[in-house]
Amino acid sequence: MTRFNPHGWTGAEKTVTTDMNREQAITEAFVSLTDTLADDVDPLTLLRRLVEHCVRLTGMDAAGVMLVNARGRLQSVVVTEERVEITEIFQTQVSEGPCIDAYTTGRPVHADDLAADADRWPVFTPLARAAGFSAAHSFPLQLRSQTIGALNLLARNPAPVPPEDARLLQALAGTATTSVLTWSREPLRPYDIVTRTQAALSAKAVLDTAAGMLAASAHITPAEGAQRLRTYAIIHHQRPADVAEDLVRRHLTPQAVLAPTP
Incomplete structure (x- = not known):
């Protein structure tokens, strides 16, 4: 049986969720996202694990994470492929797109078929489709009611996020956010959230x-x-x-x- 590699997934492991029990795969995902004591783990490693798990455990084809910088703008941090980073950077440039909306509202944003959302995001949608994506979903990254960024998910074909997957994605995002912000051995104080986000x-x-x-x-x-x-x-x-x-x-x-x- 293919086993989880805590440092990431290799191409040979892309079929892991079809070869192992889904419940076991989900359990191992959460374990990897809470592994903050290992000597070779840092916040970026945890966020990379997050996007890899999100793709592996759902019907999405690509994922990325954006964090808010000191100027209040979202900035791409980790992606599963370069085309995701292009769409994320473009969202910040034109101030529109699912990540922007999820961060601003603090709620998940779904576009099951971008072809039907041209009016919703008139500038972002054509770029995302040109990059090969037909669906986009985003979940806010939050801790203590403070939003520090957003998880971006993209699919090559029109695709909704089933309710059970939405709950899983929110749980994974929440676990990763907590781990990233509490990675330091020092106790987390309210104003440390901004400091640790900027450190990442x-x-x-x-x-x-x-x-x-x-x-x-x-x-x-x-x-x-x-x-x-x-x-x-x-x-x-x-x-x-x-x-x-x-x-x-x-x-x-x-x-x-x-x-x-x-």
């Missing part, structure tokens, strides 16, 4: 810089650079954010990260 965004910026360094060194895409960084972190039992920090501060060379694994 700062870590994303450093990771992007480090991925760019790897991409330039190996003549690969930034997405491939980010994957190589995460692979290095897993092998060496380090947090991806720490590896990225070492790269940016020149404490670690791109060649060391890019070297073939023994």
